[in-house]
Amino acid sequence: MPLKQQEAQAVRKPNRxxxxxxxxxxxxxASLGPGPAVPGKDQYTPSGADIGFGGxxxxxxxxxxxxxxxxxxxxxxxxDAPSLRNATDKEIxxxxxxxxxxxxxxxxxxxxxxEKQDIIAYVxxxxxxxxxxxxxxxxxxAVAEGLVGFxxxxxxxxxxxxxxxxxAKRAG
Amino acid sequence: MxxxxxxxxxxxxxxxxxxxxxxxxxxxxxxxxRVIRPQDADPKRARxxxxxxxxxxxxxxxxxxxxxAAYVAYHPSNSTSETQSSNVWLGASLALTLAGLxxxxxxxxxxxxxxxxxVQERHGLASSEDxxxxxxxxxxxxxxxxxxxxxxxxxRSLGLSLGLLxxxxxxxxxxxxxxxxxxxxxxLWEKNSxxxxxxxxxxxxxxDLAVGSFTTVVPKPVDDMTPEEYAKTxxxxxxxxxxxxxxxxxxxxxxxxxxxxxxxxxTHVGCPVGLYQKQSHKLLCPCHQSxxxxxxACKVVFGPAARRLPQLPITVNASGEFIATxxxxxxxxxxxxxxx
Numbered sequence: 001m002p003l004k005q006q007e008a009q010a011v012r013k014p015n016r017x018x019x020x021x022x023x024x025x026x027x028x029x030a031s032l033g034p035g036p037a038v039p040g041k042d043q044y045t046p047s048g049a050d051i052g053f054g055g056x057x058x059x060x061x062x063x064x065x066x067x068x069x070x071x072x073x074x075x076x077x078x079x080d081a082p083s084l085r086n087a088t089d090k091e092i093x094x095x096x097x098x099x100x101x102x103x104x105x106x107x108x109x110x111x112x113x114x115e116k117q118d119i120i121a122y123v124x125x126x127x128x129x130x131x132x133x134x135x136x137x138x139x140x141x142a143v144a145e146g147l148v149g150f151x152x153x154x155x156x157x158x159x160x161x162x163x164x165x166x167x168a169k170r171a172g
Numbered sequence: 173m174x175x176x177x178x179x180x181x182x183x184x185x186x187x188x189x190x191x192x193x194x195x196x197x198x199x200x201x202x203x204x205x206r207v208i209r210p211q212d213a214d215p216k217r218a219r220x221x222x223x224x225x226x227x228x229x230x231x232x233x234x235x236x237x238x239x240x241a242a243y244v245a246y247h248p249s250n251s252t253s254e255t256q257s258s259n260v261w262l263g264a265s266l267a268l269t270l271a272g273l274x275x276x277x278x279x280x281x282x283x284x285x286x287x288x289x290x291v292q293e294r295h296g297l298a299s300s301e302d303x304x305x306x307x308x309x310x311x312x313x314x315x316x317x318x319x320x321x322x323x324x325x326x327x328r329s330l331g332l333s334l335g336l337l338x339x340x341x342x343x344x345x346x347x348x349x350x351x352x353x354x355x356x357x358x359x360l361w362e363k364n365s366x367x368x369x370x371x372x373x374x375x376x377x378x379x380d381l382a383v384g385s386f387t388t389v390v391p392k393p394v395d396d397m398t399p400e401e402y403a404k405t406x407x408x409x410x411x412x413x414x415x416x417x418x419x420x421x422x423x424x425x426x427x428x429x430x431x432x433x434x435x436x437x438x439t440h441v442g443c444p445v446g447l448y449q450k451q452s453h454k455l456l457c458p459c460h461q462s463x464x465x466x467x468x469a470c471k472v473v474f475g476p477a478a479r480r481l482p483q484l485p486i487t488v489n490a491s492g493e494f495i496a497t498x499x500x501x502x503x504x505x506x507x508x509x510x511x512x
Contacts, residue, residue: 053371056371057371060370060371060388061371061387061388063446064444064446064447064458065446065447073458075447075449075456076447076449076452076454076456076461076463076474077449077452077454079449081447099384099385099450101450101451102449102450102451102452103450104384104385104386104448104450105382105383105384105385105450106385107380107381107382107385109377109379109380109381109382110380110381110382110385110387115372130252130253130256131256132248132252132255132256132259133256133259134256134259134260134263160274160278163278163282164278164282166282168207168209168282168287169209169210170207170208170209170210171208171209171210171212171213171214
């Protein structure tokens with residue numbers, strides 16, 4: 001905050017406003033009309049949440065745009081669904097409640113507070129999952145790994161083949 | 173022809189050194205001059221190349237020792253981060269071993285081994301007349317000994333047995349059937365089917381969805397459906413801004429208070445169309461980017477889909493829960509052979 005420029009998709013960047021200034025802005029906007037309040041810490045903190053059920057909810061409601069591990073993905077009209085890698089519990093909760101940008105709203109009647117916490121727990125758990133192979137490659141699965149392996153490997157093999165087949169150097 | 177024969181039986185010869193009669197050049201590639209590489213001209217240069225090759229082999233040896241060291245140092249069963257270190261170092265050291273070996277061998281061949289080109293003569297592939305006659309005789313003797321031309325009973329019964337053997341592969345094609353009958357044309361949705369949340373199984377009530385919300389609904393709990401039934405069943409219930417929906421002619425009462433319901437199965441190849449963009453009211457299919465405009469009865473505005481998403485007529489019952497007023501009036505999902 002504030003937005004850098006008007007474009008299809010706002011990118012994540014460091015805040016220029018302090019937390020206090022943002023709270024003041026929110027209070028002013030709240031005075032103009034009804035809307036959801038800023039959630040409290042006990043609302044968005046997933047304590048004792050059901051991560052497995054959160055995963056089911058995430059795959060049904062969120063994964064079509066945000067990818068099944070929250071890596072993000074492309075939308076129409078030059079927009080994209082951002083990666084959730086840097087998203088905090090509070091940000092995920094607020095996003096579900098208000099539907100920023102092109103994201104649909106998930107009201108408390110549709111996904112209860114508990115279900116939202118389950119989703120947050122799933123997102124944070126899957127983010128903390130280690131990558132035993134070394135590089136996670138966006139955790140997009142076997143397709144990404146196969147593509148990188150194929151492209152990287154074929155370039156190396158082509159280089160070696162050219163070296164083997166190159167004309168010998170002539171003296172003088 | 174005789175010339176050609178004599179050439180075929182000539183011993184292998186070094187092209188650069190050999191001197192050939194002019195008529196032979198027409199069937200051979202042009203002579204290549206002997207290559208004098210810097211290593212051939214300068215013994216110092218050759219020694220330098222030798223040292224470089226030796227360095228590659230040494231690197232390979234270091235890689236092997238590293239592999240053993242990494243195997244001893246890291247125990248994948250201890251922790252995931254140790255698994256990660258183990259995988260990375262085992263892979264890197266083995267790569268160094270093999271790459272060093274390969275680089276050394278290629279360098280050896282390219283820099284130190286003789287650089288002249290040689291021709292290896294090819295011998296004729298055909299067998300001699302005598303061998304051909306002998307072989308033909310063996311085959312004919314075998315055939316005569318079967319006495320097949322004489323024994324017509326054997327000939328016919330064998331023909332029957334082999335002929336019938338062709339039938340089983342044709343008969344088992346039956347397993348490809350039966351035809352799907354009406355299964356592709358119908359879904360579980362019918363009059364008064366409840367709209368249940370696909371995850372919780374609870375009925376969706378009027379007011380559950382905020383403006384700009386959508387949810388996936390099914391007519392009965394997912395666990396009570398077969399995979400075949402579930403595959404074509406999911407429906408998206410979307411709440412649009414008031415007054416935005418432009419009903420398709422003849423579907424004026426299919427929506428309920430800005431709530432509309434459309435099949436979630438793409439009419440292209442049947443992916444779940446789950447990417448709802450609240451501001452532009454577009455539904456995007458993640459597989460092939462078919463885009464449907466929700467307020468205009470989900471007409472196709474982009475992508476390979478050929479038809480709108482089928483609409484489910486809905487209303488709200490006395491207890492405030494959404495129900496379907498009828499099933500789909502067209503087959504959901506992608507085209508099929510008999511759809512017409």
